[in-house]
Amino acid sequence: MQQPTSHPDPPATPLRRAPVQRRSVQRLARILDACAEVLEETGYEDLSTRAVAGRAGVPIGSVYRFFPNKRAMAEALAQRNLDAYARSITTRLAAPAGEPLEWRHAMDVVVDEYLDMKRTVPGFALVEFTVPAPRETRQANYLVADRLMSLFAGRLGLDPADERLRTAFLVGVETADALLQLAFRMDPDGDPAIVAETKVLLQAYLARYLDAAGGPGERHEDGGPGEHHEDGEPGEHHEDGEPGEHHEDRAG
Numbered sequence: 001m002q003q004p005t006s007h008p009d010p011p012a013t014p015l016r017r018a019p020v021q022r023r024s025v026q027r028l029a030r031i032l033d034a035c036a037e038v039l040e041e042t043g044y045e046d047l048s049t050r051a052v053a054g055r056a057g058v059p060i061g062s063v064y065r066f067f068p069n070k071r072a073m074a075e076a077l078a079q080r081n082l083d084a085y086a087r088s089i090t091t092r093l094a095a096p097a098g099e100p101l102e103w104r105h106a107m108d109v110v111v112d113e114y115l116d117m118k119r120t121v122p123g124f125a126l127v128e129f130t131v132p133a134p135r136e137t138r139q140a141n142y143l144v145a146d147r148l149m150s151l152f153a154g155r156l157g158l159d160p161a162d163e164r165l166r167t168a169f170l171v172g173v174e175t176a177d178a179l180l181q182l183a184f185r186m187d188p189d190g191d192p193a194i195v196a197e198t199k200v201l202l203q204a205y206l207a208r209y210l211d212a213a214g215g216p217g218e219r220h221e222d223g224g225p226g227e228h229h230e231d232g233e234p235g236e237h238h239e240d241g242e243p244g245e246h247h248e249d250r251a252g
Contacts, residue, residue, distance in 0.1 A: 014075035030056045036123035074131040088113045101155035103210045145169040
């Protein structure tokens with residue numbers, strides 16, 4: 001019997017105290033902006049609370065009011081990145097109520113918004129959705145997969161508690177993450193060919209889970225990864241909906 005994939009518990013908030021007043025919210029935003037800038041310049045190992053306080057123009061006590069150490073500060077930045085990523089995807093996919101979501105387009109947006117953050121957000125290359133840590137202890141892709149699942153569940157009619165779907169989203173995120181890291185090793189802006197192949201692979205893998213969701217999938221005359229199969233058999237192309245037949249304009 002297949003066992004469900006074990007997802008780690010969401011990390012606790014890295015903040016010592018949550019800001020309440022508008023002035024405190026703005027100060028925290030300045031501290032995180034400064035943290036991103038210093039990260040971009042020095043890297044994580046040389047990041048310090050004192051350097052961040054100086055860049056933000058606040059007393060170091062203000063930094064310690066929110067964070068006990070630099071790791072907690074970087075974790076808060078990573079959480080802010082994930083929230084910003086989710087908002088960007090939601091904005092790109094906004095549509096009138098009741099309009100179905102085409103999942104292949106949604107997956108392209110997921111990749112494109114990540115690429116945009118990778119290219120433009122200070123410090124993102126070092127602290128994306130988690131602080132630097134050994135890969136076996138990283139939780140970021142679990143968090144990203146679950147956030148994407150929750151974003152799309154309502155629009156695609158998915159059950160966010162379905163462990164098989166949660167596992168599929170996790171596999172998709174892990175695979176895309178590895179390939180996009182390769183794309184940026186090959187090219188500082190992300191190798192276009194690898195990015196394109198990442199999108200193809202992601203759609204081909206998720207098709208078995210999502211083709212029944214979010215309205216009809218795209219049809220491809222050449223049998224490409226985005227193909228839509230009425231009866232679930234791979235490689236068949238049905239022009240008139242009759243299973244098992246392939247109809248061309250020529251006779252015979």
